[in-house]
Amino acid sequence: MWIDTHCHLDAPEFAADREAVIASAQRAGVSAFVIPAVTLDTCQDVLTLCQQQPACVPALGLHPIYADSHHQLSDIDRLDELLARHRPRAVGEIGLDFFVEGLSEEKQTALFVAQLKLARKHDLPVLLHVRRSQDKILKYLRQFPVRGGFAHAFNGSRQQAQQFLDMGFKLGFGGAMTYPRALRIRELATTLPLDALVIETDAPDIPPEWQPHQRHAPDQLPRIASLLAELRGGIPLGELATQLRRNSEAVLGPLPAGI
Ligand SMILES: [Zn+2]
Numbered sequence: 001m002w003i004d005t006h007c008h009l010d011a012p013e014f015a016a017d018r019e020a021v022i023a024s025a026q027r028a029g030v031s032a033f034v035i036p037a038v039t040l041d042t043c044q045d046v047l048t049l050c051q052q053q054p055a056c057v058p059a060l061g062l063h064p065i066y067a068d069s070h071h072q073l074s075d076i077d078r079l080d081e082l083l084a085r086h087r088p089r090a091v092g093e094i095g096l097d098f099f100v101e102g103l104s105e106e107k108q109t110a111l112f113v114a115q116l117k118l119a120r121k122h123d124l125p126v127l128l129h130v131r132r133s134q135d136k137i138l139k140y141l142r143q144f145p146v147r148g149g150f151a152h153a154f155n156g157s158r159q160q161a162q163q164f165l166d167m168g169f170k171l172g173f174g175g176a177m178t179y180p181r182a183l184r185i186r187e188l189a190t191t192l193p194l195d196a197l198v199i200e201t202d203a204p205d206i207p208p209e210w211q212p213h214q215r216h217a218p219d220q221l222p223r224i225a226s227l228l229a230e231l232r233g234g235i236p237l238g239e240l241a242t243q244l245r246r247n248s249e250a251v252l253g254p255l256p257a258g259i
Pocket of ligand 1: 006008036093202
């Protein structure tokens with residue numbers, strides 16, 4: 001049974017068929033879904049979804065790409081209250097994005113650092129969005145160490161990977177790994193120690209090579225897992241599932257084991 005360590009099932013793309021999407025993924029062998037919020041408003045959506053769906057577990061946070069359009073610095077106080085009241089599994093999705101043009105680095109950084117401090121205060125791991133920002137994120141993590149987390153959709157270098165691992169992080173691999181031209185990502189997924197990895201879809205984003213330009217959904221996760229097993233020399237799927245669950249639970253605590 002697989003764990004989707006990063007999927008936005010609360011997103012409007014799933015408004016019409018959310019329950020069917022979850023049921024289809026469960027039939028395909030996905031037993032748990034980690035749902036990170038991206039704004040204060042979606043925190044409520046994520047909490048509601050996770051109350052209705054026992055296979056879903058929440059993370060609450062403010063995503064960097066909405067730094068200018070949605071977040072106020074005062075949202076940090078509201079997030080602090082939500083973390084205290086609801087005790088989600090992680091603070092996320094948080095991070096820095098220097099790929100999307102026109103975002104204020106100053107505001108992203110203020111929100112990111114404030115959320116690292118909240119993760120420390122509430123003793124929670126973090127789910128990181130790291131885009132063209134590996135070294136800055138590593139710098140802030142050294143300054144404000146947290147109890148680990150996932151670096152989602154990892155696309156850094158081997159040296160950066162090692163620094164995340166040294167700080168108690170696991171690295172998330174998913175849709176991008178399915179593209180044969182993603183040489184560096186594939187190389188890392190193939191050669192990093194197996195206890196360094198978790199898998200994810202990032203649904204509805206980052207569709208796999210076999211469904212380009214489509215809405216990504218977590219029922220594709222078993223195929224992503226099979227590909228990872230293949231890349232790693234044909235490791236048995238049962239063994240891979242057991243180790244990936246261990247890795248995910250080492251960060252988040254016990255996760256739903258399925259039906
Ligand atoms: Zn995400």
